[in-house]
Amino acid sequence: xxxxxxxxxxxxxxxxxxxxxxxxxxRWDGIRNYQARNFLRDKVNAGDGVLFYHSACKVPAVVxxxxxMRAAYPDPAQLDPESPYFDPKASDENPRWYCVxxxxxxxxxxxxxxxxxxxHPALADMVLVKQGRLSIQPVTAAEWSLxxxxxxxxxxxx
DNA sequence: GCCAACGTTGGC
DNA sequence: GCCAACGTTGGC
Numbered sequence: 663x664x665x666x667x668x669x670x671x672x673x674x675x676x677x678x679x680x681x682x683x684x685x686x687x688x689r690w691d692g693i694r695n696y697q698a699r700n701f702l703r704d705k706v707n708a709g710d711g712v713l714f715y716h717s718a719c720k721v722p723a724v725v726x727x728x729x730x731m732r733a734a735y736p737d738p739a740q741l742d743p744e745s746p747y748f749d750p751k752a753s754d755e756n757p758r759w760y761c762v763x764x765x766x767x768x769x770x771x772x773x774x775x776x777x778x779x780x781x782h783p784a785l786a787d788m789v790l791v792k793q794g795r796l797s798i799q800p801v802t803a804a805e806w807s808l809x810x811x812x813x814x815x816x817x818x819x820x
Numbered sequence: 821g822c823c824a825a826c827g828t829t830g831g832c
Numbered sequence: 833g834c835c836a837a838c839g840t841t842g843g844c
Contacts, residue, residue: 671842695827695841718842776843795826795841821844828839 665801666706667713667724667790668764677714677726681766691737691761692747698798703734703760705800712764713801713809715790716773723773724809732763770813784808 668690670676680688693699712728736757739747752758779785785808789799801809 669842697827722843793826794824794843797841824841824843826839826841829837831836832834 663709663711664705664707665711665713665803665806666701666730667715667788667799667801668728669715669717669797671718672716673719676716677728677766677769680714680728680764681769683766686766687731687763688765689761690764691739693737693761693798694747694749694759695797697796699758699760701798701800702762706730706734706762706798708733711801711806712767713806717797721773722776724770724779724813725773726769726813727767727810728764729767730762731765734760734762737761771815772813774809774812778812779809782808782812 675688680686690702693702708730710730712730713724714726714728715724716722736754737747737759738761739745740749740752740757740759741754742748747759749758776790779788780791785791785805788801788805789796793799
């Protein structure tokens with residue numbers, strides 16, 4: 663059982679968008695970065711926990727959680743010429759990109775902003791803090807439970 | 821909208 | 833395989 667942080671721009675796909683999918687389950691596709699792809703393809707398993715993070719918005723923050731329902735399979739968008747995620751170098755036999763299915767699990771009572779995560783001594787080593795641009799990243803069990811705690815409504819100082 | 825950090829591309 | 837040029841991410 664592993665923990666992850668998935669980034670999404672809420673204008674593109676928010677936690678609410680996931681919640682309104684049929685069965686509250688959506689495909690996490692469009693990942694076109696090799697480091698993120700490798701995590702997805704090799705490490706993300708069904709049952710893993712996901713911190714849902716909103717990026718490129720007014721208050722970047724962890725806003726809730728999701729659960730991985732299906733481990734990696736080839737991202738269909740790479741073969742669709744109409745898709746913005748189309749990749750001419752990918753094929754059925756040799757897919758380059760992968761996606762997973764995740765299901766909405768919870769919305770935090772209080773979103774935990776990046777600014778607060780950066781300030782928190784116990785969260786200073788998060789990949790989110792150290793490597794700003796990675797859209798799929800591992801989270802430790804300790805970071806996971808602390809984030810959940812902060813998200814239940816306890817303030818930063820508590 | 822700016823810009824720093826980082827990733828990717830392509831010439832050589 | 834190096835590296836310059838360019839593109840993208842994402843915080844501020």
